[in-house]
Amino acid sequence: DGGITQSPKYLFRKEGQNVTLSCEQNLNHDAMYWYRQDPGQGLRLIYYSQIVNDFQKGDIAEGYSVSREKKESFPLTVTSAQKNPTAFYLCASSMSRGTQHFGDGTRLSIL
Amino acid sequence: KNEVEQSPQNLTAQEGEFITINCSYSVGISALHWLQQHPGGGIVSLFMLSSGKKKHGRLIATINIQEKHSSLHITASHPRDSAVYICAVSGSRLTFGEGTQLTVNP
Numbered sequence: 001d002g003g004i005t006q007s008p009k010y011l012f013r014k015e016g017q018n019v020t021l022s023c024e025q026n027l028n029h030d031a032m033y034w035y036r037q038d039p040g041q042g043l044r045l046i047y048y049s050q051i052v053n054d055f056q057k058g059d060i061a062e063g064y065s066v067s068r069e070k071k072e073s074f075p076l077t078v079t080s081a082q083k084n085p086t087a088f089y090l091c092a093s094s095m096s097r098g099t100q101h102f103g104d105g106t107r108l109s110i111l
Numbered sequence: 112k113n114e115v116e117q118s119p120q121n122l123t124a125q126e127g128e129f130i131t132i133n134c135s136y137s138v139g140i141s142a143l144h145w146l147q148q149h150p151g152g153g154i155v156s157l158f159m160l161s162s163g164k165k166k167h168g169r170l171i172a173t174i175n176i177q178e179k180h181s182s183l184h185i186t187a188s189h190p191r192d193s194a195v196y197i198c199a200v201s202g203s204r205l206t207f208g209e210g211t212q213l214t215v216n217p
Contacts, residue, residue, distance in 0.1 A: 033205075042115065042197070042207035058204075088152055099144070100205060104153035 006103035023091035032074035117208035134198030
C-alpha cells in the first residue's frame with residue numbers, strides 16, 4: 001500500500017550530537033514537508049520541498065537541515081545548534097497543493 | 112492571536128453523544144482541513160472543504176466562508192473516536208490550530 005514511512009518511531013540524542021530522521025513516501029508526491037509538534041501548540045513547519053533538489057525554510061528552520069536528492073525521500077537532520085530538540089516530528093507529502101498525507105511521526109528525546 | 116483558533120481545547124463526552132468542535136480562522140484560505148491524530152501520533156486527513164458541507168459516516172464538516180468558521184460534528188460518538196482533532200487552513204501554506212482533545216467514555 002502507498003504511504004509515508006517515518007523511522008525510527010523513537011529517537012534519543014545526546015547533547016552535541018546531530019541526528020537524522022528518515023521520511024520515505026511511495027505516493028509519487030512532488031511535495032514533502034517536515035513539521036514539529038510541541039504540547040499545547042499547533043504543528044509548525046520546519047522545511048518543505050516542492051520538487052527534487054529544491055527546498056525552502058519554514059517558520060522554525062533554525063537548527064535543522066534537509067536534503068531532497070530523491071523524490072521519495074526527505075530526511076531531516078536535527079543539528080546540535082537546535083537548543084530544544086525534544087519534540088514530536090511529523091513528515092507529510094502531497095501532490096502540489098493537494099491534501100497532505102502524514103507519517104506516524106518520530107518522537108525525539110534528549111538523553 | 113493565532114490565525115487558527117479551535118474550541119474547546121478539551122472535550123469529554125459519553126458514548127452516543129453528539130459532538131461539535133469549532134474552528135475559526137482569520138486569514139484568507141483556499142481550503143480548510145480537519146485532521147485526526149491518534150494517541151500513537153499518526154495523523155489522518157478527515158476532510159478538505161472549501162464551501163458547504165461534507166459527510167463521511169458519522170462525521171460531518173461544515174464551513175461558512177463569510178464568517179470564517181468551520182465545525183466538525185460527530186454523531187453517535189464512540190470511544191474509538193477519542194483522539195485529537197486538528198483544524199488546518201490552506202493559504203500560502205498549511206496553518207494548524209492547536210487541536211481539540213476528545214475523550215469519549217463508554
